[in-house]
Amino acid sequence: MSEAPRFELFAFWRTSATYRVRVALNLKGIAAEERIVDIDANEQRGAAFLAINPLGAIPALIDRGAGQSRAPLTQSLAILEFLDEEYPEPALLPPDPHGRARVRAIAAMLAGDTHPLITPRVRKYLTGTGGFDDAAWRAWQIHWFTTGLQAVEHRLVSEAETRGFCHGDAVTLADICLASIIAVMRIFRIEIPGIPTIERIMRDCEAHPAFAKADPMIQVGAPR
Amino acid sequence: MSEAPRFELFAFWRTSATYRVRVALNLKGIAAEERIVDIDANEQRGAAFLAINPLGAIPALIDRGAGQSRAPLTQSLAILEFLDEEYPEPALLPPDPHGRARVRAIAAMLAGDTHPLITPRVRKYLTGTGGFDDAAWRAWQIHWFTTGLQAVEHRLVSEAETRGFCHGDAVTLADICLASIIAVMRIFRIEIPGIPTIERIMRDCEAHPAFAKADPMIQVGAPR
Known part of the structure; x- marks a missing residue:
């Protein structure tokens, strides 16, 4: 036992x-x-x-x-x-302080600047008190996913530290946060244009067993 | 020189x-x-x-x-x-991993769950596309300040690690994030009921020269 x-x-x-x-x-x-x-x-x-x-x-x-x-x-x-x-x-963070700061900043752009805006409690407020209908809520979601992901894409494209993953060739906090946003977008069937670097990195993440095993659609409670 | x-x-x-x-x-x-x-x-x-x-x-x-x-x-x-x-x-973080996790979590409740909802870019969307008038925007601000601060208050009151500051008797990331939210609320003249522990900690922060020197109202560009 x-x-x-x-x-x-x-x-x-x-x-x-x-x-x-x-x-x-x-x-x-x-x-x-x-x-x-x-x-x-x-x-x-x-x-x-x-x-x-x-x-x-x-x-x-x-x-x-x-x-x-x-x-x-x-x-x-x-x-x-x-x-x-x-x-x-x-390690989920690189060893050097500048690298750690970059990874934490990308993670914060996603988990901090983007995700809090599309949570259930915000939906509840906007579709209740805020008077949003379903279309307005969906437009809101798309707006913030687009803003957040295109800013990250810009950063990934323009900075030399980006390689196989967001920072170098190993998975960091940044990739985990990125994949967590993409996973939710898939559930809501939202697609964003202009993020080829993110799409490339996501293909490698999704092929990784640690990410594949965390796929929301295979967890207990997911719809069949 | x-x-x-x-x-x-x-x-x-x-x-x-x-x-x-x-x-x-x-x-x-x-x-x-x-x-x-x-x-x-x-x-x-x-x-x-x-x-x-x-x-x-x-x-x-x-x-x-x-x-x-x-x-x-x-x-x-x-x-x-x-x-x-x-x-x-x-140090802005305590030495033990559980203490560090607690401080980072309180910081994230403020800088991550609360602050992103009341930024200028969210105001722009809600008062433009979202159809919010000034009163609706103010109600939104008050709602999220209240939600975030009362959750932090609950945590501070119920956990033994809270002492002179949010975690122990020295300033941490958590106090800095807390003071940053309170400072913005003061600018907008918003007051929230039911946060006595936060108010006590804020009095000590505001008396601290590192916080006093950062007061938004004395920075270059602030209104007189």
């Missing part, structure tokens, strides 16, 4: 932030028990989950190795940095 | 992200030459600035010590992590 894994991951099949954590766990070969929190049924706001994470946010990662009184780890980028500190191989 | 400082900071008096970088530079005693990019006059989209940073984003930090071909550092949190790696004292 094998021991219970160190981590417990509260997750949902579709969310971009959960995807990022799954890819990082897969890359580093870290086992985690997954617990599904059904966002479509608003379970993240239910009493059962709020007892675990009072913030009602997923992904949430519980470190069972760290004693029982600790709050779960939250926020995908903070979780990825934590995993990279605890399990340094393979 | 003194040498030119290592860094050049492209900045604007009012922006939350610029404020974060100013506080970190002040805390660590790092000199930077400031160049004003007037967002109200759309200078970030002008040819002069795009030649420096093709992304048209501020803050942008140029490291003159690193050779001329490097792209400027962008994204405030990536810049803060860079400064913390290059100038470790005083």
Whole structure:
């Protein structure tokens, strides 16, 4: 009999932030028990989950190795940095400070500047209070995906550090964030023109087992 | 005569992200030459600035010590992590991985979940394409400031790591991000109820010279 894994991951099949954590766990070969929190049924706001994470946010990662009184780890980028500190191989950040800053900046352009604008809570506000109909919401999504991805494309094309992946020839935080945005766009059937470098990098990511295993469409809870 | 400082900071008096970088530079005693990019006059989209940073984003930090071909550092949190790696004292992150994850998560709740929703580019979309009038924009701002700050308050109140500052008794990334949101709210004359812990921490931050010197209202370009 094998021991219970160190981590417990509260997750949902579709969310971009959960995807990022799954890819990082897969890359580093870290086992985690997954617990599904059904966002479509608003379970993240239910009493059962709020007892675990009072913030009602997923992904949430519980470190069972760290004693029982600790709050779960939250926020995908903070979780990825934590995993990279605890399990340094393979590294998700390059060794030099300028390279690390570049990777973190690209990750922030995606997970920070782009993703927060297209989350379910923003949809709820805009289609409720904001008076957006479905077409206006879709135009909003397309606008921010386009803005964010074309800015990243511009950066990738114009900077010499871009190679097989966003930074050099190994997967970093930047590729994980990029793939997490593209994965959500696929679910919403949104395509953006003018991003050939991103498309090239995504082909290599999608062929990588750590990304393939994190594909939202094959997770528990995904539509058939 | 003194040498030119290592860094050049492209900045604007009012922006939350610029404020974060100013506080970190002040805390660590790092000199930077400031160049004003007037967002109200759309200078970030002008040819002069795009030649420096093709992304048209501020803050942008140029490291003159690193050779001329490097792209400027962008994204405030990536810049803060860079400064913390290059100038470790005083540290902006605690030494233990769980503490670092907590600080980065609180920072991300503010700089990642909250701030991107109230930026000028979102205002432009909502008041243009989105059909929001001034009252609707203000209600939107208040909604997201309230959501973000009350979630952080909940976390600060319920977790034992909160002490004089958000994490322990020294300033971290979390306090810098918190102060950056509060500073912008003050400019917009927005007040949020139910955040006594945040208000207590902010009083100590504002009394700290590194924060006081970064006050948007005393920067070049601020209204008198």
